[in-house]
Amino acid sequence: MILALIxxxxxxxxxxxxxxxxxxxxxxxxxxxxxxxxxxxxxxxSAAAELGRYGASTVHILQHEQLLTYxxxxxxxxxxxxxxxxxxxALLAAGxxxxxxxMAHVAARLDQPLAAHVTAVTPAxxxxxxxxxxxxxxxxxxxxxxxxxxxxxxxxxxT
Numbered sequence: 001m002i003l004a005l006i007x008x009x010x011x012x013x014x015x016x017x018x019x020x021x022x023x024x025x026x027x028x029x030x031x032x033x034x035x036x037x038x039x040x041x042x043x044x045x046s047a048a049a050e051l052g053r054y055g056a057s058t059v060h061i062l063q064h065e066q067l068l069t070y071x072x073x074x075x076x077x078x079x080x081x082x083x084x085x086x087x088x089x090a091l092l093a094a095g096x097x098x099x100x101x102x103m104a105h106v107a108a109r110l111d112q113p114l115a116a117h118v119t120a121v122t123p124a125x126x127x128x129x130x131x132x133x134x135x136x137x138x139x140x141x142x143x144x145x146x147x148x149x150x151x152x153x154x155x156x157x158x159t
Contacts, residue, residue: 001086002028003148004056005079005093005102006039011046016094018054020153023121024092025055031123033089036060038082040067040075070098076105083110088148089123095152103152112146117154132157 004024007014028035034057039047041063048059062078079102083091091106093099095117107114115129119139122128127144132154144151 001036001088002031002033003036003038003060003083003086003088003091005091005099006037006047006051007094007096007098008039008041008044008047011043011050013047013050014094014096016096016099016153016155019155019158020092020094020099021051021054022158023118023153027090027092027121027123028055031089034058036086038062038079040078041070042068072098072101072105075102076109079106080109083148090121090127090149090151092151092153095154100152103150107150110148110150112148112150113144114150114152115142115144116152118151119154119157121151127151 002024006017024035035055036058037056038060044061066074093103103114117132118129120130127149129142129144131140133140
């Protein structure tokens with residue numbers, strides 16, 4: 001499974017999350033994996049309904065009274081719990097401030113590497129990733145190991 005973290009504001013999906021879904025869909029198709037989505041907070045169901053046409057087979061809505069507002073450590077603990085319940089090849093988030101912070105917490109909890117600001121991925125046992133560096137003036141080709149693979153997708157680089 002490829003798991004994509006979706007950001008939304010009162011049920012309206014963040015544009016950077018939609019860009020990230022482009023890469024998540026490509027990864028799922030090329031690896032033959034299912035695409036799952038994870039959403040937090042109030043009105044997550046409204047956001048999930050908006051995402052129906054984006055190719056996900058399953059949507060996980062993570063709800064608890066302590067998850068109603070953004071709390072990166074609590075959200076990361078919830079994501080890690082979901083990852084432990086599901087066999088996950090990769091976890092992606094938008095490279096927004098929130099997505100980057102949340103993924104850093106997840107990576108720390110799992111003691112796994114995180115590839116930030118990714119624009120392209122070749123899934124394999126070790127992923128080949130292209131990352132934006134130096135404010136967009138440099139594209140870096142690198143490798144990402146670990147399980148699951150953790151990535152944030154560079155904003156404004158995909159449609």
